[in-house]
Amino acid sequence: GAGVSQSPRYKVAKRGQDVALRCDPISGHVSLFWYQQALGQGPEFLTYFQNEAQLDKSGLPSDRFFAERPEGSVSTLKIQRTQQEDSAVYLCASSQAITNEQFFGPGTRLTVL
Amino acid sequence: GESVGLHLPTLSVQEGDNSIINCAYSNSASDYFIWYKQESGKGPQFIIDIRSNMDKRQGQRVTVLLNKTVKHLSLQIAATQPGDSAVYFCAENKYGSTLGRLYFGRGTQLTVWP
Numbered sequence: 001g002a003g004v005s006q007s008p009r010y011k012v013a014k015r016g017q018d019v020a021l022r023c024d025p026i027s028g029h030v031s032l033f034w035y036q037q038a039l040g041q042g043p044e045f046l047t048y049f050q051n052e053a054q055l056d057k058s059g060l061p062s063d064r065f066f067a068e069r070p071e072g073s074v075s076t077l078k079i080q081r082t083q084q085e086d087s088a089v090y091l092c093a094s095s096q097a098i099t100n101e102q103f104f105g106p107g108t109r110l111t112v113l
Numbered sequence: 114g115e116s117v118g119l120h121l122p123t124l125s126v127q128e129g130d131n132s133i134i135n136c137a138y139s140n141s142a143s144d145y146f147i148w149y150k151q152e153s154g155k156g157p158q159f160i161i162d163i164r165s166n167m168d169k170r171q172g173q174r175v176t177v178l179l180n181k182t183v184k185h186l187s188l189q190i191a192a193t194q195p196g197d198s199a200v201y202f203c204a205e206n207k208y209g210s211t212l213g214r215l216y217f218g219r220g221t222q223l224t225v226w227p
Contacts, residue, residue: 004156031213042202042217043157056214091156095213101147102215104156 002026004105006092012111013082021077021108025094032075033102034067035091043091049075082112125224132193134221136186136203145206147215148177148188152199160188160201190223198225 005024013019025032031050035043036059045059051072060067064083069075079086089109093102126132138146144165149157161172163179163186170177176189186203200222204215 045214101159106156
């Protein structure tokens with residue numbers, strides 16, 4: 001069966017450009033999470049959705065980061081005016097419910113030049 | 114502050130040996146822990162979990178031990194194979210806190226030599 005998919009897998013952006021990262025969760029999964037993973041570090045929480053509702057965005061590092069999940073399925077993480085410090089792997093995870101196992105996608109590696 | 118961290122950044126073992134990967138946490142209120150395996154270019158993959166009302170849990174070739182007294186978690190891999198080479202993370206999920214968000218440690222790079 002299909003797991004969590006993310007696109008693009010790799011993105012190179014010039015500093016100041018806007019980027020949009022897509023996550024397709026496992027069908028039927030209610031919960032969706034975004035994490036940021038810097039090189040050599042563990043993933044760090046960015047934001048959480050339950051269906052279409054964004055219930056926690058406390059991990060978003062600045063107001064340049066915005067996430068949405070308008071129909072409770074696909075989610076998009078948008079980063080405006082990218083900076084070099086935004087370079088990282090962005091991971092999406094989904095689960096059937098809050099307390100269930102989180103399944104991770106392969107991530108999008110963002111490089112900001 | 115709250116943190117989940119690892120004692121060793123790297124671990125090298127011979128194929129067939131047992132591996133032990135350690136993790137420390139600082140929040141005594143933490144009640145759920147998960148071990149993940151992450152291969153290069155892939156997302157974290159669930160290995161095994163344990164709740165705070167247990168001190169040991171076994172899976173296929175893996176065992177997780179939880180010592181709440183010293184706030185220590187370990188992952189034991191029996192008969193380590195080259196396919197086990199990856200970065201291993203412990204993660205913490207605190208029920209009653211922010212809706213299932215995971216707190217990850219830095220990770221241990223496990224290398225298995227043939």
